Amino acid sequence: MYAQMIKSEASQDDPEKLAAFQARIDAGEKIEPKDWMPAGYRKTLIRQIGQHAHSEIVGQLPEGNWITRAPTLERKAILLAKVQDEAGHGLYLYCAAETLGVSRDELTEMLLDGRMKYSSIFAYPTLTWADMGAVGWLVDGAAIMNQVPLQRTSYGPYARSMVRICKEESFHQRQGFDIMMKMANGTDAQKRMAQDALNRFWYPSLMMFGPSDKESVHSEQSMAWKIKMNSNDELRQKFVDQTVPQAEYLGLTIPDETLAFNEDKGGYDFAEPDWSEFFDVLKGNGPCSVERIEARQKAWDDGAWVREARLAHAAKKQAAKVAAE
Amino acid sequence: MSVTGLIRMGDNTLVLGQRVSEWCGHAPALEEDIALANTALDLIGQTQLWLRLAAEREGEGRTADTLAYHRDAWDFRNLLLVEQPNRDFGVTMMRQFLFDSWHLEALTKLVEHDDTEISAIAQKSVKEVTYHRERSGDMIIALGDGTEESHARMQSALDRLWPYVGEMFSTDTDDLIDMAALRPAFDAHVGAVLAEATLTRPESDFAHLGGKTGARHTEHLGHMLATMQVLPRSYPDATW
Numbered sequence: 001m002y003a004q005m006i007k008s009e010a011s012q013d014d015p016e017k018l019a020a021f022q023a024r025i026d027a028g029e030k031i032e033p034k035d036w037m038p039a040g041y042r043k044t045l046i047r048q049i050g051q052h053a054h055s056e057i058v059g060q061l062p063e064g065n066w067i068t069r070a071p072t073l074e075r076k077a078i079l080l081a082k083v084q085d086e087a088g089h090g091l092y093l094y095c096a097a098e099t100l101g102v103s104r105d106e107l108t109e110m111l112l113d114g115r116m117k118y119s120s121i122f123a124y125p126t127l128t129w130a131d132m133g134a135v136g137w138l139v140d141g142a143a144i145m146n147q148v149p150l151q152r153t154s155y156g157p158y159a160r161s162m163v164r165i166c167k168e169e170s171f172h173q174r175q176g177f178d179i180m181m182k183m184a185n186g187t188d189a190q191k192r193m194a195q196d197a198l199n200r201f202w203y204p205s206l207m208m209f210g211p212s213d214k215e216s217v218h219s220e221q222s223m224a225w226k227i228k229m230n231s232n233d234e235l236r237q238k239f240v241d242q243t244v245p246q247a248e249y250l251g252l253t254i255p256d257e258t259l260a261f262n263e264d265k266g267g268y269d270f271a272e273p274d275w276s277e278f279f280d281v282l283k284g285n286g287p288c289s290v291e292r293i294e295a296r297q298k299a300w301d302d303g304a305w306v307r308e309a310r311l312a313h314a315a316k317k318q319a320a321k322v323a324a325e
Numbered sequence: 326m327s328v329t330g331l332i333r334m335g336d337n338t339l340v341l342g343q344r345v346s347e348w349c350g351h352a353p354a355l356e357e358d359i360a361l362a363n364t365a366l367d368l369i370g371q372t373q374l375w376l377r378l379a380a381e382r383e384g385e386g387r388t389a390d391t392l393a394y395h396r397d398a399w400d401f402r403n404l405l406l407v408e409q410p411n412r413d414f415g416v417t418m419m420r421q422f423l424f425d426s427w428h429l430e431a432l433t434k435l436v437e438h439d440d441t442e443i444s445a446i447a448q449k450s451v452k453e454v455t456y457h458r459e460r461s462g463d464m465i466i467a468l469g470d471g472t473e474e475s476h477a478r479m480q481s482a483l484d485r486l487w488p489y490v491g492e493m494f495s496t497d498t499d500d501l502i503d504m505a506a507l508r509p510a511f512d513a514h515v516g517a518v519l520a521e522a523t524l525t526r527p528e529s530d531f532a533h534l535g536g537k538t539g540a541r542h543t544e545h546l547g548h549m550l551a552t553m554q555v556l557p558r559s560y561p562d563a564t565w
Contacts, residue, residue: 060350060358067346071556071565072390073339073376076346077369083349084362091355104355129556129565179565187563295351303353305478306414309471316470 002055002119002143003048004210005282006228008221009040025226030156033099041225045155046100047116048227053093054111055119056086058292062126063135071129078175079132085168092161099157112297120278121208123286124200130183130193131201136176138198138205138243144169145239146209149229158227177246184250191251198247199255203273209236211275241267328383329402329499331443332392333537334431335375336403339393340546341424342368343553344411353414360460364421367453374446394557398546405536406489408546412482415475418464419482425458426515427493430507443501462518469522480524491532 018038024031031037060083067083070076094104110116121139126132147169151162183194213219213231222228247254256271281289346365352358376389406424411417432454435447469479494511496504519526535541556565 057350057355064350067349068343068552069555071394071563073369073373073393075565077366077373080346080349080362080366080369084359084366087350087355087358087362091359094355182565186565187560189560190563299351299353302351303357303414305472305474306353306357306468309468309475311471312475313467313471 002052002059002146002208004051004117004119004208006044006048006051006222008219008225009043010221013038013040022224025154025224029154030159031154032156040221041227042100044222044225045158045227046097046102048222049093049097049100049158050102050107050110050116051118053090053097053107054116055122056090056093058111058118058122058296059139060086060090061292061295062122062124062288063132065126066129066132069129070132075132075179082136082172082175085172089161089165089168092164096155096157096161108296108300112293112300114284114293117282118292119208120281120286121204123281123289123292124204125288127200128193128197130180130190130197133176133179133183133194134197134201136172136174137180137246138176138201139208140169140173140176141243142205142208142239144173145235145242146230152226152229154226180250180252184252194250195252198252202255203277206236206240206270206273207275207278207281209233209239211278212272237267240270244268327499327501328379330501331375331379331382333402333499334446334501335372335379335389335392336401337407337424337428338368338375339372340401340403340549341407341421342366342372343549344407344409345417345421347411348417357414361417364457364460367450367457371446371450371453374449378442378446390557394554398542398550399539401542401546401550402537402539403546404489404492405533405543406486406492408536408543408549409486409489410545412485413478415468415478415482416485418461418468419479419486421457422461422465422518423486423490423515424493425454425461426511426518427490427507429454429458430510431502431504434502434507438501458514462514465518465524466522469519469524476523479522483519483524484527487527487529488531488533491530492534492536495532495534495537497538 017036021031021036021038021041031041063079063083063086067076067079070079094107097107098104107116111118121142126135144166147162147166151159151166153159153162180194180197183190183197186194210232213233219228219231223231244254244259258269258271260269261267262269280286284290284293286292342365345361345368348358348361349365350358352361372393373389376392380387380389380392404424406420409416409420429451432447432451436444436451438444438447465479468475470476494505494508516526536543556563
C-alpha cells in the first residue's frame, strides 16, 4: 500500500451540498474534476494521490540500485522495464492529482521539504539480487491488495489510473516471484540470499498497510467517500493468507514463530510488526530515508538547468511562430 | 563475415545501454527518466540480438550472456565514445546524439547486408534508432538554444566528446561494412542539428582510437564492467 496514515479532512461545506455529494458516491457515481466536491474530499485526495505518486518515484530508487548489476541481459531488460513502469505510474498519478488543482512541481517540493511522505517500505535498502525478487513478490503484492479495490474508488481520474497501474503491477509481482523461484531453487548462496531477503522484507511489507484500524482515526470519512475501500487489518490479513503458502512453495521460512493457521477464522494468526519502527520510518528515520530524499533532491537540483532550458526554448519557438503569423 | 564485427555492434549497444540505464530514477524530469529507460531498453534488446548471433557464429558454446558478463575489458570491442561517463545530462545527451547519428547511418547500410540475419537485426534496430536520433537531436537543439547556461553546457559537452567521434569512422576488414563511407552523411546531419542548436563544431578532428580494436580502452570501462559483471563473476555456478 503506497498511501499510509492519510489524514482525512473534515468538511465545513453546506450540509445540503454534502448530502447530495454523498448520495452520488453511495449510488456508485464517479466524481469528475469539474464536479463540485467538498474541500475536505479534495484535500484528502491530493494527499493520498500525491503520496502514492511520490511512492512510485522514490520506489524507483531501491530497484534502480540493481539495474546496473542485473545478472543477465534479460533480467536487466525486465528490471529496467519495471522501474520505467514505476516512473510511468508516478506520471499518471501526478496528472490525476493535477486535476484537483495542485501542480507536479508543488507536490515535488512538498516531498523534498518533508511536508508530504512516501510509503515507508522504500526507506529500506536492497542489499542482494534476491531483494529484486522480494520487492516484486512482497511489496508489489501488498500494493496490489490495496490498488485492485481502488479501481472502484469514487474519484474518476484516480480510479482510471489504477486500472492501468494494476495491470502492470501484476506483471511486476509475477517477475518478482520468478526471481524468488530461481533463487530459492538455486545454489546455497542464492538460497541464503532468498531467505535473507524474506527476513528483511517481511515485517516492513506488513507495515505497508498502516497501523491497525483500531488506532486509525481517519479511516471512517475516507471509507464513506470511497477513497479508502478496505480496512488496514482486512488487507493485511488477506496479504498474509496469500503469501504464506507461496513462501512454503518456495521452501522459505516466514520469520514469525507465532505464525499458525487459525481454523476458526479461516486465516493465519501472525505477529504484528514493530510499530515503533514504523513511526520512526515515517519521521524520516528509516535506514535509507536520508539517502532517498537526497537522491530525489539531487535529481531535482541537477535537472533544473534542463527544465529551464526546455521552457526557454519552447518560449522562443512560440514567439517565432507568433511573429511569423 | 567477421565475428568481431558482430561483437563490435553488440558491445556498443551493451556499453551505452548500461551507461544510459545508470540514469534510471535520477533524470531531470519524469518524462526524461522514462525516455532514457526506453532508450536503454532498446539498446539492451539490440545487444541480445548482436551478441547471440556473434556467439552462434563463433561456435564455441558461448552465449550472449557469457560474452557480456565473462569477458575482460581488453576483449570488449566498443567505441571509446560509449564508455564515457554520463557526467551531466548535457554530456549524456550529446554522447547519445553523436552515437545515434553514426548508429542510424550504420544500421541503414546494414539493412542491405547480404547476410540475412545481420539484415534482420538491422531492420529491427533501425526503427528504434530512428526514434533515438530524432529525440536526441531535438534535445540538443532545445538545450543548445535554451538558456545561456544550457548553451554553455552543451558546447562544453560537444568539445569534450568530439575527440571520440573519429573512431566511429575508422574502419578495418573486421567491420561488417565500410564505416569510413558513412562520414559524409553523419557530417551533414550533425552539422544541421548543431547549427539549429547554435553550437559550434570543434575545429580539430583529432580522434582517440583503441576501443573497437581493443588496443586501449579508457579507464572508465573497467569500473563499469566491475559493476555490471559482479554477480555472474562472483557466483559462476548460479543461474539467475
